[in-house]
Amino acid sequence: MNSRPFYHLLFSACLCNICLTADFYTNNWAVQLAGTSAESVERISRKYGFINMGKIFTDSNYYHMKQRAVLKQSFQTHLHSVRLRKDPMIIWFAQQSGKSRKKRHSFIPPSDPLFHKQWHLSESFGHNIVAAWTRGYTGKGVVVSVLDDGIEKNHPDLAGNYDPAASYDINDIDPNPDPHRTLYKRNRHGTRCAGQIASVANNSVCGVGVAYHAKIGGIRMLDGDVTDLIEAKSLIFNQHHIDIYSSSWGPPDTGSVVDGPGLLSQEALIRGVSQGRGGLGSIFIWASGNGGMNMDNCNCDGYVNSIYTVAISSTTNRADVPSYSEPCAAVLTTTYSGGNGNQERIVTTDLNGACTTDHTGTSASAPLAAGIIALALEANPTLTWRDVQHLVVRASRRHNLKAEDWTVNGAGRNVSHYYGYGLLDAGKLVGLARNWSAVNSQKKCQHVILKYMPVKIGHYLRISWNETACRWDRNRIRSLEHVQAQLSLKHVHRGDLTITLLSPAGTPSNLLTRRHFDRSSAGFSGWNFMSTRCWDEDPTGVWSLIIRNTGDRHNIGELTHLHINLYGTDEHIFGRRMERTMIHQCTVRNNNGSCKDCPYPLYIFENICVVACPPHFYELDSNSSTYPQRHCLPCHRSCETCSGPEGTHCLDCPPHSTFNPQLGMCSSPNYRCRRA
Numbered sequence: 001m002n003s004r005p006f007y008h009l010l011f012s013a014c015l016c017n018i019c020l021t022a023d024f025y026t027n028n029w030a031v032q033l034a035g036t037s038a039e040s041v042e043r044i045s046r047k048y049g050f051i052n053m054g055k056i057f058t059d060s061n062y063y064h065m066k067q068r069a070v071l072k073q074s075f076q077t078h079l080h081s082v083r084l085r086k087d088p089m090i091i092w093f094a095q096q097s098g099k100s101r102k103k104r105h106s107f108i109p110p111s112d113p114l115f116h117k118q119w120h121l122s123e124s125f126g127h128n129i130v131a132a133w134t135r136g137y138t139g140k141g142v143v144v145s146v147l148d149d150g151i152e153k154n155h156p157d158l159a160g161n162y163d164p165a166a167s168y169d170i171n172d173i174d175p176n177p178d179p180h181r182t183l184y185k186r187n188r189h190g191t192r193c194a195g196q197i198a199s200v201a202n203n204s205v206c207g208v209g210v211a212y213h214a215k216i217g218g219i220r221m222l223d224g225d226v227t228d229l230i231e232a233k234s235l236i237f238n239q240h241h242i243d244i245y246s247s248s249w250g251p252p253d254t255g256s257v258v259d260g261p262g263l264l265s266q267e268a269l270i271r272g273v274s275q276g277r278g279g280l281g282s283i284f285i286w287a288s289g290n291g292g293m294n295m296d297n298c299n300c301d302g303y304v305n306s307i308y309t310v311a312i313s314s315t316t317n318r319a320d321v322p323s324y325s326e327p328c329a330a331v332l333t334t335t336y337s338g339g340n341g342n343q344e345r346i347v348t349t350d351l352n353g354a355c356t357t358d359h360t361g362t363s364a365s366a367p368l369a370a371g372i373i374a375l376a377l378e379a380n381p382t383l384t385w386r387d388v389q390h391l392v393v394r395a396s397r398r399h400n401l402k403a404e405d406w407t408v409n410g411a412g413r414n415v416s417h418y419y420g421y422g423l424l425d426a427g428k429l430v431g432l433a434r435n436w437s438a439v440n441s442q443k444k445c446q447h448v449i450l451k452y453m454p455v456k457i458g459h460y461l462r463i464s465w466n467e468t469a470c471r472w473d474r475n476r477i478r479s480l481e482h483v484q485a486q487l488s489l490k491h492v493h494r495g496d497l498t499i500t501l502l503s504p505a506g507t508p509s510n511l512l513t514r515r516h517f518d519r520s521s522a523g524f525s526g527w528n529f530m531s532t533r534c535w536d537e538d539p540t541g542v543w544s545l546i547i548r549n550t551g552d553r554h555n556i557g558e559l560t561h562l563h564i565n566l567y568g569t570d571e572h573i574f575g576r577r578m579e580r581t582m583i584h585q586c587t588v589r590n591n592n593g594s595c596k597d598c599p600y601p602l603y604i605f606e607n608i609c610v611v612a613c614p615p616h617f618y619e620l621d622s623n624s625s626t627y628p629q630r631h632c633l634p635c636h637r638s639c640e641t642c643s644g645p646e647g648t649h650c651l652d653c654p655p656h657s658t659f660n661p662q663l664g665m666c667s668s669p670n671y672r673c674r675r676a
């Protein structure tokens with residue numbers, strides 16, 4: 001449970017007329033006094049519990065007074081006013097209310113020579129990035145790292161945003177991630193992806209990145225033997241500094257492979273979402289894959305279908321499915337990339353200080369999404385890894401994207417296996433991010449459908465079950481996020497099988513489509529097929545899993561095990577209120593830029609003011625006599641939510657861990673048990 005008692009108390013108090021016009025009260029008062037002698041000012045401030053902060057205007061009798069104790073309820077404020085009004089020494093007073101003030105920005109296009117060729121950033125295409133820029137979001141304070149074949153750190157369009165702390169060479173084990181140039185391999189991929197995210201604006205070089213004020217780094221890890229260890233080290237590198245990891249790699253897209261993260265990489269993803277980014281969770285952006293020509297399905301890629309990664313697909317400037325694109329039920333959203341033949345491609349930085357107009361593939365889509373999500377993290381740095389996924393679902397739209405399989409799911413959203421929820425809208429994303437409060441902790445509800453009694457797979461197999469979604473216990477799920485069908489089966493010709501999952505609302509998820517090049521007889525062994533297509537649906541009711549053999553009728557197989565894992569929250573997600581801005585500007589800062597003072601009743605969180613503290617932080621009313629303040633302070637590192645700093649204060653534990661009373665903190669069981 002996220003307990004936010006003060007928040008509820010305050011805003012219910014705000015329902016009465018007293019504070020209808022103000023957004024919130026501060027503990028600052030402006031007071032006009034009849035006498036200005038030091039002694040009379042001192043007497044007045046003592047009498048009413050004020051600290052005299054000095055004259056507002058020199059040579060005036062207007063004083064800035066700060067209240068010693070914070071008044072928590074507006075009727076007390078009101079009583080205070082009644083007393084002040086009766087005092088003959090006080091001519092006039094006003095308690096200062098905080099008002100939402102938005103900086104106004106107008107958009108002046110950057111002067112970079114290739115900006116006019118960056119069609120994917122322009123207002124005539126659907127990403128709506130200019131809207132986010134116009135609101136002032138350009139990636140400030142956000143750190144993105146590209147996990148690839150290196151990054152040309154001195155590139156004139158990257159150097160200004162380059163962040164050595166977000167960079168490393170895992171291949172050669174040194175801090176310099178510069179790509180190695182050889183006759184046969186150009187290793188330009190990472191540099192191209194980095195430019196899409198954070199090329200410098202207005203510097204007369206190339207174009208601009210989506211998040212042109214973000215910090216950008218690169219981890220060189222693809223140029224050598226890629227091992228589980230190397231992947232894991234890359235995914236977890238400097239995880240409190242890097243906010244977003246952009247990956248455009250994975251198992252071969254031959255359409256015959258079923259592979260995913262090894263033990264260490266799986267562990268790295270889990271540690272990333274539960275501990276990275278100060279506990280809010282690292283954001284892992286993943287390209288859905290380029291196996292379209294080979295009829296690959298990205299649910300056979302364990303990085304893409306991981307619930308911890310955000311899978312990104314591509315569309316072209318003509319809103320088509322590009323030939324390289326592979327569909328699957330795990331895709332969440334879509335960004336622009338290059339098209340077929342001589343269609344437009346993406347303009348970005350290239351090796352040797354150059355620029356290219358020729359970047360393409362889903363490889364180009366992941367960095368674009370990483371840049372757009374960087375804008376959202378600037379708009380709201382308190383978002384958890386799951387909040388980011390919720391917002392991406394809401395900020396994606398069908399727009400004009402062409403596909404034959406668009407359907408409306410049980411939550412009323414258009415969804416496609418090619419595009420997820422559609423084209424990511426940056427303007428909408430930052431707007432929603434600003435008003436979003438953290439979703440309750442993740443619930444996982446598991447249901448064993450088939451374990452000891454293998455079932456024959458002939459031409460057609462349908463298994464149905466009535467799901468209670470843990471209605472009777474603490475893992476109750478009212479609003480679904482990810483659903484996994486973990487299954488083991490034997491079949492002589494795996495590529496002939498298709499698997500479809502039907503939710504109670506009737507939403508179909510094609511978990512496996514026919515893969516002509518997959519002639520394996522290895523079957524599946526505890527493979528986690530995943531769907532994001534039922535996001536926000538109520539999971540209770542009858543589900544079905546349908547397996548079809550589209551090949552030779554005489555080939556038979558056997559389903560030996562089927563587990564369903566539902567992930568989601570106990571919230572009625574459609575009932576939540578989204579009309580209040582959750583993040584406010586800081587009023588007074590320390591020299592180091594961190595926030596020193598927020599208007600009451602807001603909490604100080606790092607360098608901003610927030611209405612409520614995010615998960616992994618607890619709310620503290622500090623009671624120092626001079627500066628009564630409210631802070632978000634970090635929980636014990638093992639907790640997801642907490643009521644205080646110790647392990648014993650944990651209220652919820654992060655994924656894959658539970659509260660251990662002996663240790664007095666959340667702890668993880670043996671990770672090896674996780675893989676079936």
Ligand SMILES: *[C@@H]1O[C@H](CO)[C@@H](O)[C@H](O)[C@H]1NC(C)=O
Pocket residue numbers: 108109110111201202
């Ligand atoms: C680019 O320069 C122009 C002209 O000086 C300025 O108005 C604009 O705000 C700058 N844009 C950025 C992104 O710095």
Ligand SMILES: *[C@@H]1O[C@H](CO)[C@@H](O)[C@H](O)[C@H]1NC(C)=O
Pocket residue numbers: 398399408412413414
């Ligand atoms: C789904 O897409 C169709 C066609 O673009 C559109 O008419 C409809 O309003 C969309 N539904 C929702 C809920 O966005």
Ligand SMILES: *[C@@H]1O[C@H](CO)[C@@H](O)[C@H](O)[C@H]1NC(C)=O
Pocket residue numbers: 466467468541542
């Ligand atoms: C499923 O279970 C619920 C609650 O146990 C029950 O109300 C409902 O009728 C069941 N549905 C079917 C189709 O059996």
Ligand SMILES: *[C@@H]1O[C@H](CO)[C@@H](O)[C@H](O)[C@H]1NC(C)=O
Pocket residue numbers: 100431432434435578579580581
């Ligand atoms: C966010 O909240 C503000 C009020 O605080 C409201 O004006 C605005 O419309 C909300 N934005 C969205 C996208 O709901």
Ligand SMILES: *[C@@H]1O[C@H](CO)[C@@H](O)[C@H](O)[C@H]1NC(C)=O
Pocket residue numbers: 590591592593594
């Ligand atoms: C910034 O300075 C304040 C006091 O001036 C200190 O309490 C705080 O820890 C500092 N924060 C950082 C991030 O250095």
Ligand SMILES: *[C@@H]1O[C@H](CO)[C@@H](O)[C@H](O)[C@H]1NC(C)=O
Pocket residue numbers: 623625
């Ligand atoms: C705050 O401190 C004052 C005196 O130091 C004390 O009287 C008061 O009860 C304290 N309030 C809280 C909420 O701890």
Ligand SMILES: [Ca+2]
Pocket residue numbers: 169172174175176177178
């Ligand atoms: Ca190196």
Ligand SMILES: [Ca+2]
Pocket residue numbers: 112157199200201202203204205206207208
């Ligand atoms: Ca530039």
Ligand SMILES: [Ca+2]
Pocket residue numbers: 251252253254288289290291296297298301326
């Ligand atoms: Ca693939």
Ligand SMILES: [Ca+2]
Pocket residue numbers: 303304305306307308309310311330
């Ligand atoms: Ca994923």
